[in-house]
Amino acid sequence: MPVTVINEGESVTALLKGDLDHHSVMQIRREIDSALSIAMPQVVFLDFSEVGFMDSSGIGLILGRMKAAEGFGGRVVIKNTNPYTAKMIRLGGLGSLILEGGKKKERRS
């Protein structure tokens, strides 16, 4: 499974895995959206710690989840990017969503 979705009540964390491309995001999108429609969290964390590669399909994935979160008054926060995934996210104009100072990791149960 290219994503593990963890529902923590006020927030939902999607731990993305592997390569994010047009092929893989189709399944990832379904998994995240089904969790969001139930939880409607205030914060949607997209965790990139296990993403090795992404192309602009990953930008589409983020934009789509932002739109979904806006629908219930939530927001998207991106964390644990590497220099290459961060480069792509910045190119897509979404650099401001990246949580800086990754030392303060969010607690995951």
Next chain:
Amino acid sequence: MEVLNEMKLSFPSRSQNEAFARSAVSAFIAPLDPTVEQLNDVKAAVSEAVTNCIVHAYPDEIGAIELYARITAGRTLYIRIKDKGCGIADIKQAMTPLYTSCAEGERAGLGFAVMECFTDKLTVRSTPEKGTSVAMTKCLVTKDEQF
């Protein structure tokens, strides 16, 4: 122009071949020992071009995608990705960042912007109903070798 190595691949426009095309080009340039950033840039550019063929060139059918790559002296990589799909009527519009003809599917409209940004030169040729050819050149010279 001395050709040091070259290769040609043909594969159907199935989305699992996005990863295949990236991996094939990565393996092809591995002997040049590119930096991780260069490798990621090339993979991203190839991924975008192949995805365009799958999503836009052949929207309702599976068609052939041809990938040609060549390494010439001076660590220059040339990649050409061709399809025989529907073609692009307005290339300038298609290359505008954030423009997408795809209403559904959450396309960011950044495919050509990524190719342009992550390579040194991008040339797009297209004829409606005949197909599209995307050519990219990237010099894989490392910082130490520039002087």
